[in-house]
Amino acid sequence: MKCKSARWYRVLPAGAACLMLSGCTREQFLVFNPAGPVGKIEMHLVILSMVLIGIVVVPVMLILWYIVHRFRDRPNNRAPYRPEWSENRTLEFIWWGIPIIIIGILAVNTVRDTFRLTRPPEPAGKPLTIHVTSLDWKWLFEYPDQKIATVNYCYIPTGRPIQFVLTADAPMNSFWVPQLGGQEYTMPGMAMRLWLQADKPGTYFGSGANFTGRGYAHMKFDVIATSDPEFSQWAAKVRQTAPALTRSGYTQLVKQSVVGRMSFSSFPPGLFQEIIMREGGMYMKHDISVLDNKA
Amino acid sequence: MPDDTLNVSHFLVTGDPLIYGADVSIVVVSIAIVAVLTYYRKWGWLWREWLTTVDHKKIGIMYMIAALLMLFRGGVDALLMRTQLAFPNMRFLKAEHYNQIFTTHGTIMILFMAMPFIFAMMNIAIPLMIGARDVAFPYLNAISFWMFFFGAMLFNLSFVIGGSPDAGWTSYPPLAESEFNLGPGENYYLLALQISGIGSIATGINFFVTILKMRAPGMTLMRMPLFCWAVLATSVLIIFAFPVLTVALALLLIDRIAGAHFFTMLGGGNPMMYINMFWIWGHPEVYIVVLPAFGIFSEVVATFSGKRIFGYASMVASLMAIAVISYFTWLHHFFTMGAGPGVNSFFALSTMIIAIPTGVKIFNWLATMYNGRVRVTVPMKWALGFIPNFAVGGATGVMLSVAPADYQYHNSYFLIAHFHQTLIGGVVFGMLAGMYYWWPKMFGFLLEERYANWGFWWFNIGFYVCFIPQYLLGFMGMTRRIYTYPTGMGWSTLNLISTIGAFMMGLGFLFIAAGIVYSIFYGERDTTGDPWNGRTLEWSLPSPAPHYNFARIPVVTSRDAWWTMKEERKQGVLPPGRDELRPIHMPKNSGRPFILSLSFFVAGFGLVFHWYILTVIGFAAVAACLLLRSFDYDTDSYIPVDEIKKTEASYGRS
Numbered sequence: 001m002k003c004k005s006a007r008w009y010r011v012l013p014a015g016a017a018c019l020m021l022s023g024c025t026r027e028q029f030l031v032f033n034p035a036g037p038v039g040k041i042e043m044h045l046v047i048l049s050m051v052l053i054g055i056v057v058v059p060v061m062l063i064l065w066y067i068v069h070r071f072r073d074r075p076n077n078r079a080p081y082r083p084e085w086s087e088n089r090t091l092e093f094i095w096w097g098i099p100i101i102i103i104g105i106l107a108v109n110t111v112r113d114t115f116r117l118t119r120p121p122e123p124a125g126k127p128l129t130i131h132v133t134s135l136d137w138k139w140l141f142e143y144p145d146q147k148i149a150t151v152n153y154c155y156i157p158t159g160r161p162i163q164f165v166l167t168a169d170a171p172m173n174s175f176w177v178p179q180l181g182g183q184e185y186t187m188p189g190m191a192m193r194l195w196l197q198a199d200k201p202g203t204y205f206g207s208g209a210n211f212t213g214r215g216y217a218h219m220k221f222d223v224i225a226t227s228d229p230e231f232s233q234w235a236a237k238v239r240q241t242a243p244a245l246t247r248s249g250y251t252q253l254v255k256q257s258v259v260g261r262m263s264f265s266s267f268p269p270g271l272f273q274e275i276i277m278r279e280g281g282m283y284m285k286h287d288i289s290v291l292d293n294k295a
Numbered sequence: 296m297p298d299d300t301l302n303v304s305h306f307l308v309t310g311d312p313l314i315y316g317a318d319v320s321i322v323v324v325s326i327a328i329v330a331v332l333t334y335y336r337k338w339g340w341l342w343r344e345w346l347t348t349v350d351h352k353k354i355g356i357m358y359m360i361a362a363l364l365m366l367f368r369g370g371v372d373a374l375l376m377r378t379q380l381a382f383p384n385m386r387f388l389k390a391e392h393y394n395q396i397f398t399t400h401g402t403i404m405i406l407f408m409a410m411p412f413i414f415a416m417m418n419i420a421i422p423l424m425i426g427a428r429d430v431a432f433p434y435l436n437a438i439s440f441w442m443f444f445f446g447a448m449l450f451n452l453s454f455v456i457g458g459s460p461d462a463g464w465t466s467y468p469p470l471a472e473s474e475f476n477l478g479p480g481e482n483y484y485l486l487a488l489q490i491s492g493i494g495s496i497a498t499g500i501n502f503f504v505t506i507l508k509m510r511a512p513g514m515t516l517m518r519m520p521l522f523c524w525a526v527l528a529t530s531v532l533i534i535f536a537f538p539v540l541t542v543a544l545a546l547l548l549i550d551r552i553a554g555a556h557f558f559t560m561l562g563g564g565n566p567m568m569y570i571n572m573f574w575i576w577g578h579p580e581v582y583i584v585v586l587p588a589f590g591i592f593s594e595v596v597a598t599f600s601g602k603r604i605f606g607y608a609s610m611v612a613s614l615m616a617i618a619v620i621s622y623f624t625w626l627h628h629f630f631t632m633g634a635g636p637g638v639n640s641f642f643a644l645s646t647m648i649i650a651i652p653t654g655v656k657i658f659n660w661l662a663t664m665y666n667g668r669v670r671v672t673v674p675m676k677w678a679l680g681f682i683p684n685f686a687v688g689g690a691t692g693v694m695l696s697v698a699p700a701d702y703q704y705h706n707s708y709f710l711i712a713h714f715h716q717t718l719i720g721g722v723v724f725g726m727l728a729g730m731y732y733w734w735p736k737m738f739g740f741l742l743e744e745r746y747a748n749w750g751f752w753w754f755n756i757g758f759y760v761c762f763i764p765q766y767l768l769g770f771m772g773m774t775r776r777i778y779t780y781p782t783g784m785g786w787s788t789l790n791l792i793s794t795i796g797a798f799m800m801g802l803g804f805l806f807i808a809a810g811i812v813y814s815i816f817y818g819e820r821d822t823t824g825d826p827w828n829g830r831t832l833e834w835s836l837p838s839p840a841p842h843y844n845f846a847r848i849p850v851v852t853s854r855d856a857w858w859t860m861k862e863e864r865k866q867g868v869l870p871p872g873r874d875e876l877r878p879i880h881m882p883k884n885s886g887r888p889f890i891l892s893l894s895f896f897v898a899g900f901g902l903v904f905h906w907y908i909l910t911v912i913g914f915a916a917v918a919a920c921l922l923l924r925s926f927d928y929d930t931d932s933y934i935p936v937d938e939i940k941k942t943e944a945s946y947g948r949s
Contacts, residue, residue, distance in 0.1 A: 096655055
């Protein structure tokens with residue numbers, strides 16, 4: 001019975017994986033379906049690290065299976081039994097050495113890309129800045145150049161680096177659009193920069209990734225990437241047709257609620273900076289320097 | 296300051312069938328316990344033998360029972376969550392309930408299940424392994440247990456009185472500050488952790504001193520069993536890490552009940568400070584719970600391979616390396632907080648480096664089995680199940696350490712799958728291996744194999760069915776702590792499979808529990824004291840070990856001391872002439888640790904609801920207990936030789 005169940009135990013995860021994969025399409029694995037250079041860099045690192053750890057994990061599984069099979073305590077087992085054998089310099093040298101080499105390779109790639117992602121993605125078009133504020137429980141996007149604002153969705157032009165500047169007027173959240181790239185926290189009183197870029201048009205799923213209470217599960221938003229002219233058309237349309245976001249309108253928006261998409265033709269000038277300063281930015285001047293240097 | 300007026304409908308949680316169910320079951324179980332104890336006239340026995348004991352073996356057993364109960368409670372939490380997530384747009388739990396349940400699940404599993412489980416194994420095995428009669432500070436040991444116990448009680452009480460905490464087990468401000476979180480739940484969290492944390496620090500100090508000062512003659516550090524090394528490393532980690540948690544929790548509590556601004560931005564504080572401090576404790580904490588598991592696997596693998604542990608020096612070095620490096624990795628819990636590429640790179644590298652000694656340990660366990668004779672007993676099954684499980688869990692940890700890739704995994708189900716794989720595959724598997732391994736030493740009978748096997752296979756297979764889909768869900772963009780999710784994302788099938796896996800694990804737990812009950816009545820007696828053909832000193836004693844452990848303190852001449860003694864006996868080498876028995880110096884039982892911890896509970900409960908009179912009464916009682924102890928000179932006694940002879944004779948030994 002034991003032997004049979006041991007085999008069963010090995011087959012099952014593989015079978016389960018096939019079953020699961022059959023239920024979902026490749027496009028739904030957002031991290032493996034990047035739409036821009038940042039997401040691509042991150043996906044390559046994910047794949048590289050999977051391959052490197054596979055070099056250790058797969059042999060461990062095979063060796064474990066072999067050893068338990070060969071040295072099992074059975075009446076007729078002829079395998080050697082050496083109860084005092086407990087030291088071997090060469091072997092230990094190998095299995096201290098291999099992980100060190102693997103980690104070395106991974107480390108070089110990690111450090112290179114960590115620095116690379118703090119700069120605008122290349123090839124660089126003219127960057128666009130969007131100010132993002134996480135609220136309970138919705139996302140406010142302000143376009144300082146286009147002078148418009150949206151809630152729970154935003155348009156971006158393809159082929160241009162987007163500088164998202166992030167803050168919160170609510171508990172700390174995290175801004176995540178998996179197909180464009182990894183996330184960064186939104187924190188009250190601070191302005192943080194996240195470079196993303198979409199190379200192909202499409203609607204990309206985004207969500208809050210850090211728990212903020214009752215309505216947190218509904219903090220989803222869409223990032224819609226279109227060509228540059230279409231983006232300008234959209235912005236012009238919002239400017240002409242949508243209502244304005246007033247100060248009292250913002251006060252309503254800050255209150256805890258779950259809302260759908262909204263568009264605003266304008267917002268009070270300097271609102272973003274005000275939010276940051278009011279929520280504690282006055283104590284963290286060096287941290288909002290990101291707002292001064294227009295990308 | 297928050298409004299501290301209260302009315303009854305806030306005090307007792309009302310309006311939810313789950314809570315009413317809990318109310319009823321608490322009352323019924325309490326009445327049943329009281330009735331049974333009264334009917335069988337066991338109150339005196341309970342007080343004399345358990346509530347006042349300072350015996351490390353009994354304290355260990357109490358820790359283990361508490362850990363198993365908390366594993367059940369935390370497991371029920373998990374099943375409730377998985378039921379809610381089984382289908383998209385489920386309406387089984389409301390957001391408020393789901394948030395409370397994931398918060399209590401995390402807190403209970405780490406602090407009230409994993410911690411007492413490792414303390415159980417430490418208490419049960421360490422003094423026996425090093426040839427000591429108790430820990431260095433037995434009275435403090437009892438305080439540790441009761442502080443943990445009452446901390447856990449305070450935390451669990453929140454479910455029915457006042458409402459549970461709901462800001463996540465990490466309890467980040469500003470969400471956990473009174474601005475966003477008024478209810479008493481968060482206070483419960485802070486005070487329960489604070490009270491049990493005092494016990495944990497004391498345990499760390501206790502075992503650090505025990506291992507360094509109480510070893511039998513001849514047992515040099517490099518002759519210690521690896522479990523002792525693991526516990527030594529863990530103790531050092533506890534001593535350095537837990538005070539940081541204590542301070543972080545205290546400052547947050549002061550914020551909440553006295554209106555301070557340590558972690559609020561408005562007023563000059565900074566929530567990032569809390570997050571840093573939490574993980575400066577939190578990262579060593581995961582090694583605090585996993586290192587003892589490594590120690591147990593080292594003992595189990597060597598015993599059931601009938602072979603010395605391979606690469607002992609490497610194993611010790613890697614334990615110590617892990618202990619040290621684990622202090623330099625905390626920032627990897629928030630790569631996404633914008634610390635800058637230099638800082639992120641440093642912590643990415645330190646995190647990767649910790650994988651090297653961990654990998655070496657896995658290879659050394661494999662080499663220990665190589666050229667051995669592998670007996671696949673129940674404890675060994677958990678060890679063998681651990682190796683592939685932890686290899687994958689550790690490997691995904693390396694993936695997470697790649698900072699830019701972590702921006703994609705952070706707070707996603709990939710992360711959830713990773714840390715459950717290390718904490719379940721590492722810690723829970725380790726503690727269950729330890730439980731099956733040392734059970735005969737604790738109780739004098741073995742756990743029945745059939746139930747245990749069913750338990751192992753359901754739990755082990757259920758684990759993969761539950762968590763492998765969660766890795767994939769992470770890649771699909773599903774974030775943690777959401778109580779519901781929409782259709783059309785492709786998450787539905789995987790979530791359903793994951794829920795099925797969770798229930799398989801639940802079934803596994805039931806088999807384990809049923810096996811324990813069955814074995815209490817029908818379990819095979821351990822008459823030899825050495826049912827596994829063991830290698831270390833605890834197996835030289837009868838099962839269960841007598842109150843004083845060793846009638847004569849053994850003299851150790853090598854590693855695996857008991858194995859060596861058995862080998863010498865086989866070769867006809869006579870053991871050296873034995874000393875005459877001498878009276879044994881033992882600590883006396885005391886009810887004060889129980890009352891002291893109860894007083895802490897009272898003070899904590901008062902603080903939760905801002906009832907300061909109750910708080911003052913509680914702390915006054917704490918002070919009284921401390922004072923009384925200072926003037927208590929009747930703390931120990933000697934067991935006369937006649938009594939030792941009688942006890943030894945009852946085991947058939949002389």
